[in-house]
Every structure is written in structure tokens, then in C-alpha cells.
Amino acid sequence: MSHVTSLSCILCGREHAPSQVLYTCPSCGPDGVLDVLYDYSALSGKVFPGKDVFSLWRYKDILPVEAEREVPPLRVGWTPLYAPQRLRATLGLSALFLKDDTVNPTASFKDRASAVGVAVAMALGKEPITCASTGNAASSLAGICASQGIETIIFVPETAPRAKVVQLLMFGARVFTVKGTYDDAFDLSMEATRLFGWYNRNTSYNPYLLEGKKTVSLEIWEQLGEKVPDRIYVPVGDGCIIGGVWKGFEDLRRMGRTDRMPALVGVQAEGSSAVTRAWETGVLPEKTDCSTFADSISVGIPRAWRQAVRAVKETGGEMITVSDKEIAQAMGILARESGIFSEPAGATAFAGILKSHRAGTLDSASSVVALVTGAGLKDIDGAARACTSQAVSLEPHVEALKEAVREGSLRHS
């Protein structure tokens, strides 16, 4: 990890050598999340050397990875940044962009974090890797580890949907279904790291995960012709994605590639809005029940809330909330008007854009990006809630077809 110069605690600001600390600040404990720092002056004059690499590894010089063998072979990142003409016209937003992370190998944004996390684990010689998750973090970890032959042990609450457990088992992960909540699963994964030394991939505990997430910002910047957009809307559950988006632009700024930051807008489900309240009050609310069908951002204890609030405040952005109904509507509009089929959390940033647009707070010419973070096939029940039409039953005869066409709005061509 020679690219990394130090790990800086977001609470006390103390810097640690990467060889001395694996996870959080020894002085501040688990809350002392560490920022990964590089020799930015050495990087400032450089063109990214991986220009012909079409994955997040094009940014290897500013990632905590050195050797080629540590780079997992699956193609993670360098996902499309779409300029959706139909949506632009419908909404009157002439510089709207959609960053489609549904086409990553395990169909979510989290592959970015897992790819870098696994590379670091290999560099450190750490195995197995463990995490607690009901969803995208676990499946991406299991998939990336499968490509490298690394053992994975996942803790999920027993309520985890069968589809997600099946996907983990297919990748060869060891899966513990914990008779309890997500927080019980989280605690056990932390205990496992303490007791057995298993390398821990949990969000905002392992400092290197954010480094994978930040690559989405480097890509957006490059795909816009090395320009920073005006606003980026990001779905927020525990806050680590928006923290990663901030880190990417912050690294560009430190490298002298830009002198401005995009306004980062965090979008939460109304039923799971702890980070929004922390942004408003400066204090994280006591753990509350959370209820939203956007399961990937349904989080009672957001462990990266400080990074999320920093990202929003330092960039002049804001936190907003949207209802489940608004999320479902956004899923439908996104699929019907752009051809991107997202899971509920994946459409939440776009739901935020629709809300800002309705409120009249979006300039029609400003460049606005929505992160689309997970594929719709991950949650068919969620999608069923977003369908606005139904299939029509038909007898297998031409007459029935003619009748249906006469009655319906189907046109003759």
C-alpha cells in the first residue's frame, strides 16, 4: 500500500501509519473512522495512467493497491453515465445524468467497495473476510472473493430474503443466519474479527472500503470531460456511499485537478431518516425503528453518519427525504423513460431529483447527476409495488386479440 501515506482520524485528526492500524483510530475507538490519505503533490501532475483500463482500476495510483495480483479480475466500475434525452425533455432538465451502477458484476454499486476491500485483504494476507449485511455489500463481497478464491463468512439476520441468501451460497460464502436483528448480525461479525482475526469488511469500520466507493466520483468527473457537475444526488442509508462520493472529489481537489466541489444531496427514505436528522441537529438520534421498502437504505444505526454529514455540509448540499410512494414512482419513471430497472434504493436519488424539481429548487440548466446504485432484479417484490399497469389476460384466439386491440388503446401501425 505504498500509495497511502497515512490514515487520518475524522474525530481527533491524528494521523496513523497504514502499517500500524487496520481499522479505526486507536485513540477514538470505533467512532474514529479513518480517512485514507495519499501523496497528493506527487500525483498532481500525473495523468491517470490507467486510461486504457475500463474499470475502477484505471485509478490504481490513487487506490490503496499496488500489485497486479491483488486486483480482482471481475470488471467493476467504469459504468455508463447516461445523458437520458427523454427524461431531460420530459423534466426540462437539460443537463441531467444517470450514473448506472446496476451493471456492475453483482449488480450493485457495492462492488466498488468490495473490489478494493478484497485487494487490500490480499495485500495484507488476510483471510477469511467477514461482514454483516442483508444485501448488496454481502453479495458483492462474496462474488469478488469467489473470483479470487478467498473465503467469505457472512452474517445475516434470519429475516434475510431467500433470494439474497441463495446468491451468497452460490458464490460459495459461508452464511450464518442470526436469530435476531441486523444489529445482532453486525455485533457478531465484529466479535468474529476480535476473536478469530477474520478481516472485517463492515462499512465505515474498514477505512479502505470508502476508497472503492470514491471511484464513482473520479469516473463522473472524467466522463463529463474532467468537469465537476453542479449537484449529485446520492441515496443514503448508513451514509457511506455519500462519504465515498465526497472523498473522490476531495481527492481530485487535493491533486489540483479541480478547485470546486459538487453540491452533494443525500436522499433518504422518510421511514429511515436518521442521517437527515443528524444533519439538521448535529446529533444522531437514538436508534429508531426504520420502515421503508427500500431495504438497502433501511438503517436504524447509520454508522457513517459523520462522514455523510461532512460530505453534505462541506459541499453546500442538503439532506432530503422522500416517501416510499415517491420512490416507487421514481422507479417506474426511471424504467419506463430510460430503460434502467433499479431496486427501490437504486431509484431513491432520482426520487430526490424529482422532488427538488417539483419544489422548483433545481436550475433547469445545471448539471445534475443521480446515482443508480442497485438492479431491480434484486427485489422483484419491491418492483411489483412500483408497477402502474397490469398484464391483460387473453384467450389463445385471433378473435380475442382483435377484441382486445379494439377495446384498448393499442394502435394499428
Added chain:
Amino acid sequence: MSHVTSLSCILCGREHAPSQVLYTCPSCGPDGVLDVLYDYSALSGKVFPGKDVFSLWRYKDILPVEAEREVPPLRVGWTPLYAPQRLRATLGLSALFLKDDTVNPTASFKDRASAVGVAVAMALGKEPITCASTGNAASSLAGICASQGIETIIFVPETAPRAKVVQLLMFGARVFTVKGTYDDAFDLSMEATRLFGWYNRNTSYNPYLLEGKKTVSLEIWEQLGEKVPDRIYVPVGDGCIIGGVWKGFEDLRRMGRTDRMPALVGVQAEGSSAVTRAWETGVLPEKTDCSTFADSISVGIPRAWRQAVRAVKETGGEMITVSDKEIAQAMGILARESGIFSEPAGATAFAGILKSHRAGTLDSASSVVALVTGAGLKDIDGAARACTSQAVSLEPHVEALKEAVREGSLRHS
């Protein structure tokens, strides 16, 4: 479509002007499937001009598409060709490759066909577009059409799984669930084209779909450094994918880019093997019931069987069959050893490679490619059949974790 010079009937060899014929040979009827031909001598000296386009549109010069506005905006094609080191070592196949088409926008190979089909429909000013399908063809058509704002009308048998219908509805497709079989749905879609002029996307009826499918071969050739591999294994249901793979290499040959063809190996499920029998006997068997859990290649009447048999015979390849058990095993090995989670049909080509390998008919140094054609998230029930391990239930206490680790094979790091 000025790139296209003529449409040539695979039965009578007669050539038709593209402006005169929409679907099949007027003399031979529905069986007279048409090959799309180009001015190969004009193309022979050219470097593909789309070298900096990272989608199938890099081959636009040899596709039936002209104007930029006809090109759907979703990023279809230019999927990874993996050199899976772990699988290579395990199997002793030093030049094994996996072409991962699960990362297309709607998560299947069929996006290639739909992208080109929709572009042609736009060039012709044809709308709506219809097709009969229970699966990937329909979802890809609906997704690509959504990105272009084109109306889609899909006929599915009433037994179609809910997940697939939900995905179609999300993309805004009109869906008819036909009270009958797939063949009833197919017939109704053909009637709809005849009665109402809806543009028909059905496989091996519309000549341009194969042109999209052929792009996988152009990509493999380029990704191997403009070299033709020794063997390509392709899943076969109705036979149109392997027909497309053949067409891609045939076009390269006609352009003078290569003088050899890869041996094409078609792999069918034992329970749905009509094309294999047609290859053996020269005659398509009477329609038989088909039974395989690989639903995407479960086909009673394979409508592109002639193209499939031609592809195999002209390249010195073969047709082989694999059992559902072998397909399930292949899904597991693929996921665990390479990190690619495929649907059953998506792992069928790889199952064929495993079978050839066991039979000792594969040279360990020959370059062998498996097409992986669809994502595992499309069929969680199918994946559940392929799981070889189970999740372990755990009480939410450290002592239970310690106990489980002592009993299991989980290691201390």
C-alpha cells in the same frame, strides 16, 4: 440501411433488396430465413471505425444501422472476456475464456439482438414492436424500447413467472398473458404483425436480430487480439444465438480479417434437444415436450434450427447435450470459482466444456470460450437447485458463534 447490400435466403439462395422484404423470403415463406449481406470488399481494408466506442456500436459499419439517432442509448455489448485463472488451474485448461454477457443492461445476451432490432425499427419508422417470449428476449426488447420511447407489446404464456412479467411492466411494455402455451403466444404475435402491422422481433423471422447477436463474435475476436479461438461453446434452445455467433465470424472471413472459423459447439439440455437431433439426422423431430429447468433454452419448436446446424457443420463443431444436474453443477462451479452468477441456460455452455473435458476431447492448450448468456438473479429458484451448501442458523450470542466455529471447518486467521 445503406450498409446492407442484400438479404439472402438460406433455403433457395435468392437475394432480395432490403427495401423490398421485411422478414422472410417471399418465395420460401416463413422457413426462408434471410442472411443479411454487406459490401464486404468495401469493408475489407477498413479498421473498425468505432474503436473508441465501448459497446456493440463500435461495429456500426457492419450493422444494418446508419443514423446516430437510431442507436439506443443503453450500453449494450463490449462485455468482458475473462481469462479465469482459478478455473484454468483447476481444470488444466490453459486458454479457457468466459464471455460474460450477464452485465448487459437487462442482464442478458439478448440485449444485443434487441438493440439492433430496435434501431432497424426506428430506421423503418415501425412502431409498436411485438414479440412472443417468456424471458430474456422480451425483457431486453422492453428495456431497449423504454430507452427510446417506443411502444412494445409482448405475448407471454400465462405460466410466465411473475418476476419476468413484473420486469416487462416496469419497462412500460403492454403485456398479454395468453391462456395457452408458448407456441400459442408465438402464433398470436405473428397474427398481430399480419393484422396490425406491428413490427415483429421474433427470433429467426426478423433477419436483423442475428446481426445484433453476431457482435459477440466480433468482440471475442478483438479481445483476443484479432484472433479466432479454437472452440466456442454456445447454449442452444431455438438455435439463433449460435447462428449469430457463426455470422460474426463469417463476416470477418468475408471481410478478409481471418481465414479460419472457430469450431462451434452447441450445447443443449438433455430434456430439450431438438436441434441436436436435427444435427444428427438432418431432420427436425416432430414437436416434443421439453423439460429442463434451463427455461431460456427450453424450446419445443426450434425456429432457427437450420442456422444452428449450418453453424456447427460448417465449422467442424458438434452438438452435445448435458443433464439438468450437470447444468446445476456448472452454475455452482462458475459462481464459486469465477464470481459469475448465471441463470441455468447461462451456465449451459460451460457445462458443455466440463463434459468435453471429462471425456478427454479438449486439448488442454486450445483456446476455448464459453458464452455466459444470462444473469442468475433472473431465476432464483433455478439457482436454489444449484446450491451445494446451506446457511447455518445461529443464536445471537458470542458463545454460539464460538461453538459454531469450533464445530465447523472455519479457520482462525
